[in-house]
Amino acid sequence: DAGITQSPRHKVTETGTPVTLRCHQTENHRYMYWYRQDPGHGLRLIHYSYGVKDTDKGEVSDGYSVSRSKTEDFLLTLESATSSQTSVYFCASTGTANTGELFFGEGSRLTVL
């Protein structure tokens, strides 16, 4: 299994505060992804990266930004958290985008009060 760790694993915050979730992978994978998982919606792509400093928007990118300054780290930032961003966030990575085999982290549960 790819070594992908997410931090924090759990966070409770208040509406309007900034939040940053970190994803760290030790597999030297080029591609990294942030998804959110919500009941009734499955997983939806927020942003992805195809290399250092190269990122693109996914299906539900509004209210989120990302940064990738190093191959191993992909940060997801909520500039001003809202209650609708309460969710479980998953990071994933892969060495090749062709096959769709993603390696997932264990998830970060975010609650916005």
Added chain:
Amino acid sequence: GEDVEQSLFLSVREGDSSVINCTYTDSSSTYLYWYKQEPGAGLQLLTYIFSNMDMKQDQRLTVLLNKKDKHLSLRIADTQTGDSAIYFCAESETGANNLFFGTGTRLTVIP
């Protein structure tokens, strides 16, 4: 985004076969996947099938694809309690960068 539909729940008895179904709308899908999520964990790829295939078998797992009806199924033979998890169907036209997941089917195996 593309629509990928799954039923939310399935219960089976240990030792029986499980069949998890998925329908999708994208006629350009090239790859179709089954991922498994165990409690408190991330998703893990179980198997995938190319759109030019009808069937793929891997030990206890059989994937059937009806491209005309845009229907994908995952059959688990001799279901065990360790198979209890959420199973996600996903489809993509080009690979990992535009993967669309279904809502997931929670499989409960009754001892």
